[in-house]
Amino acid sequence: MKRALNFNAGPAALPEAVLAKAEKEMMNYQGSGMGVMELSHRSKEFEEINQLTKNLLRNLLTIPDEYEILFLQGGASLQFSMIPMNLLEEGSTASYVLTGTWSEKALKEAQKVGNAVIAASSKNANYRSIPNPSEIDVSAESSYLHITTNNTIFGTQWHTLPEDLAIPLVADMSSDILSRPLNLSSYGLIYAGAQKNLGPSGVTVVIIHKDLLKRSRSGLPSMLNYQVHADSQSLYNTPPTLSIYLLMLVLQWAEELGGVKQLELLSKQKSALLYDAIDRSEGFYTGHAEKGSRSRMNVTFTLENDSVASSFLHEAEEYGFIGLAGHRSVGGCRASIYNAVPLENVEKLADFMNRFRSRN
Ligand code: PMP
Numbered sequence: 075m076k077r078a079l080n081f082n083a084g085p086a087a088l089p090e091a092v093l094a095k096a097e098k099e100m101m102n103y104q105g106s107g108m109g110v111m112e113l114s115h116r117s118k119e120f121e122e123i124n125q126l127t128k129n130l131l132r133n134l135l136t137i138p139d140e141y142e143i144l145f146l147q148g149g150a151s152l153q154f155s156m157i158p159m160n161l162l163e164e165g166s167t168a169s170y171v172l173t174g175t176w177s178e179k180a181l182k183e184a185q186k187v188g189n190a191v192i193a194a195s196s197k198n199a200n201y202r203s204i205p206n207p208s209e210i211d212v213s214a215e216s217s218y219l220h221i222t223t224n225n226t227i228f229g230t231q232w233h234t235l236p237e238d239l240a241i242p243l244v245a246d247m248s249s250d251i252l253s254r255p256l257n258l259s260s261y262g263l264i265y266a267g268a269q270k271n272l273g274p275s276g277v278t279v280v281i282i283h284k285d286l287l288k289r290s291r292s293g294l295p296s297m298l299n300y301q302v303h304a305d306s307q308s309l310y311n312t313p314p315t316l317s318i319y320l321l322m323l324v325l326q327w328a329e330e331l332g333g334v335k336q337l338e339l340l341s342k343q344k345s346a347l348l349y350d351a352i353d354r355s356e357g358f359y360t361g362h363a364e365k366g367s368r369s370r371m372n373v374t375f376t377l378e379n380d381s382v383a384s385s386f387l388h389e390a391e392e393y394g395f396i397g398l399a400g401h402r403s404v405g406g407c408r409a410s411i412y413n414a415v416p417l418e419n420v421e422k423l424a425d426f427m428n429r430f431r432s433r434n
Contacts, residue, residue: 079419082397083226083372083410084249084270092323092414111316115309123319124307130325134334135256137281144280144300145308145318150176150248150267153278154183157244157263160290160300162188162217169193169216169241173232174201174225175403176246184220193219201228203364207236217289218242218262224250226270227401229374229408230367235260242286250371251279252328253413254338262286268317270371271412273324276317328413337413344411345370347424351431358431362404376406383407386430393426 080087103110106119113120128143137143146152157180162168168188170181172195184190193212194205212219218241224231226249236243242262251266258264263282269275282300290301302310328337349368352359352375362374377383383406390398400406411420 079393079395079422080397081395081409081411081415081419081423083401083408084267084412085275086270086397086410086412087414088273088320089324089327089414092320092327095323096320110319113315115312115315120315121309123315123322124309124313127318127322127325130322130329131279131281134252134325134328135258135281137258140284141258141281142284142287142300142304143308144282144303145313145321146278146280146303147276147314149275149278150246150265151179151183153246153265153280154180155187156298156300157218157220157265158184158187158190159294159298161242161244161263161286162190163289166215166217167191167213168218168220169210169212170220171195171205171210171222172197173204173222173230174228175401176226176248177220177222180220180222180246191216196230199364201225201230202362203367204230204232207234210236212236212239212241214240216241218244220244220246222246222248224248224369224371226372226410227374227408228362228404229369229372230363231369231371233366242283249410249412250369252334252337253341253371255334268321270410271414273321274317276314277321279321324414340417341370341411341413344415344417344420345373347420348373348409348411348427351424351427355427355431358434359427360406362406371410371412373409373411374400374404374406375408376400376404380405382434385434389430390426395423395426 100109158168168184168190171193181190194210196203196205223245237260243260244263247264248266249270252271265280268277287301287304290299296302352361359375377386387399398407400408
């Protein structure tokens with residue numbers, strides 16, 4: 075069967091081996107006579123899946139014991155609200171670094187909850203770059219500093235992360251989690267919707283320092299309270315069992331591949347192929363991001379004008395490439411090359427870009 079050359083921004087490509095294994099177990103999970111989505115979330119089988127998924131994540135990202143791993147629903151978008159609801163302390167402020175649409179949305183939701191301010195922003199430069207950590211204005215009175223480590227729409231990524239802050243660092247890693255090693259001790263909380271680098275949509279991973287759980291006030295609605303989810307091992311209510319199972323398979327795949335170091339190496343190779351095609355094109359393709367802020371997950375570029383861009387996208391579609399149109403706020407093209415996108419598909423795209431350029 076022919077698989078698509080899938081460059082979607084999310085939901086995105088999953089490893090073929092994961093889909094094949096899920097297909098095999100679809101009717102009968104490990105001799106239970108039931109598919110995973112037919113298992114009770116209180117069953118021994120599912121509890122094992124839940125625990126194993128956490129263990130895999132803990133090993134892959136070297137998550138210390140002081141951090142709790144939660145599997146929640148509502149996407150990364152619900153975290154935009156849960157973070158200030160749980161972490162913004164009475165009479166305090168929350169600080170946000172704006173690096174694109176998603177951090178703007180995170181700030182907007184925080185402002186509905188309490189006092190949230192901009193600590194730095196690259197909006198004036200149309201989000202082509204990431205502010206230098208030294209430009210960030212963080213008041214010691216802030217409850218936390220929020221950043222978006224990879225900006226899915228604009229194609230930028232933090233390469234030097236703020237470190238040794240006096241306040242907890244909170245990071246939206248939806249589009250680059252598991253693509254590079256993480257020094258978790260710099261963070262108070264990280265979160266990621268699964269549908270880019272981790273698995274299918276439906277589950278959101280939250281990794282939170284246990285000290286921060288104490289900030290969750292008991293008056294919060296239970297479903298929006300981190301402490302409630304932590305106390306019940308993310309089984310407070312019915313979890314998205316199928317999504318968590320697929321997350322487990324993706325993490326097993328990542329481990330077998332060689333872990334985060336290997337995934338980082340691959341992401342460097344894949345992104346270099348596309349950035350080389352852009353940089354060697356003598357202006358035929360223009361990268362949106364400044365070189366020092368380029369994302370290894372979402373490569374954004376424009377062409378000379380809308381008409382060339384539209385014939386590029388048209389020919390790309392005929393060739394079999396999926397998902398290359400840029401987000402409407404940037405225009406042009408975007409190739410999302412998450413962990414599960416095979417190197418050979420990226421080679422095909424780079425080759426296509428070079429050939430399209432020589433013909434036009
Ligand atoms: N943050 C980032 C960086 C994203 O890319 C996205 C989705 N594209 C979101 C948050 C929102 O995620 P969700 O749709 O899971 O709410």
